[in-house]
Amino acid sequence: MAATLLGASFVVFGALYLAPGNPAGFLLSGRSASPEALAAINAQYHLDDPFFVRYLHWLGDIVQGDFGRSITYRTEVSRLLADRLPTTLLLVVMALAVVVVIGLVLGWVAAVRGGGTDSAVLVGTTLAVGTPSFVAAVLLQGLFAVNLGWFPSSGSGDGLLDQVWHLTLPAIALALYLIGMLARVTRSAMVEALDSEHVTVARSRGVPEGQVIRRHVFRNSLGTVLTTGGLIVSTLLVCTILVETAFSIGGIGQLLELSTSTKDFPTVQAISLIIVALFMTVNLIVDLLLPLVDPRITLGSRSSSV
Known part of the structure; x- marks a missing residue:
């Protein structure tokens, strides 16, 4: 690293x-x-x-922890990051929660029920994957903020609850594409696990279907899902730039966009390096969690070394 x-x-x-x-x-x-x-x-x-x-x-x-002084804002870059980074992290956490919950549920339902449900999920996820974050941001902003007035159209709010309210639409816009991707990956992994030999053996022994799905199908699919989760977090960090700009959210994504256009070298360099460090941290966490989710990875490495 x-x-x-x-x-x-x-x-x-x-x-x-x-x-x-x-x-x-x-x-x-x-x-x-x-x-x-x-x-x-x-x-x-x-x-x-x-x-x-x-x-x-x-x-x-x-x-030494000194990111320099911003050319545009005439202040320390570390102070700018301290003011804006929490907003971006909250947006990423909210979007990740939406992706994980909806993506896993859709993938699970499509794999288990099959038939028309599976086809409907595939069509919906195809539309979601084909919708870029900035397009989703414009559509959600126009419908739910401008026309219906249910959510604010811009800004990040003050206080935790107000921030969550302001960031709901941006989080959905950020999550839409990734919901489709995670749902399709979960479905494919579970469909493959359903056809495996150990699932057939478990069913032949009279194990309840719900237990078969939880312990033998979904659990064996978690390795693939977790690997995709690392890619999802990395994508969220990058796509925040588009969504924050569309909703005028004062996070590091919007700061990066403004700093790039004004040639604010110290700020752009600091944010870019932080994003790279976050990428590497996410990949490290995924690599550490994979053996816990799927012990076969550790056993396989030991067998090959022997």
Whole structure:
């Protein structure tokens, strides 16, 4: 993880310098400046240092918890992140809860009942998977916020309950595509498990059908579902940028979008590195949980080593 994060930090830092424009031009807002003023701006933000010197200086500050100073907001990046990150995390948690509950239920019902129910779930999930988050955001905002007035159309609210109310529509918009994906993965895994030999043996021994589904079908499908869950969390972190922008939510997604358009290098670099770190953390958690969900993974690795 340390090596991956180090490589990602270099890519994150270097990618911004390939884009046209520079922070000094934004600070000057198109105004002409004397060479002395331009030199002072470059010196303040280390823009006139060689690339590797800037990278090592930035990396040293990051290790010490210093993300630098925002060029756009003229304040510490760590303060911006502390103000906005909780809103984004709450949005991701709400969307994840919606995805897990509805996605697992739809996949379970489609696999167990089959027939017309299975076909209806497949059609619904196909529509969900084919609907991008920003399209879902516009549709939900127009119907439930503008026309019906059931939910706020923008903002993140004040206080936990008000925040949950404001973030309900964004969470649904963020979750819609992933609900379809998780439902289809759950259905496929459970259908495959239903045709396995140990399920046939359990049924032949008179084990109740509900117990067969819970212990022998769904449990054996959890490995595939959990692996997909890691991808779902990673996708949620990225798609928040589109949803937060559509609903004017003051999270790190909207902050990243604004900072990118204004060439706010320190803020973009800090948010990008945090997203990479969250990706790696989610993958680590999934790798640690997989042997607990499916002991065959651990047994298989031991057998191969022997």
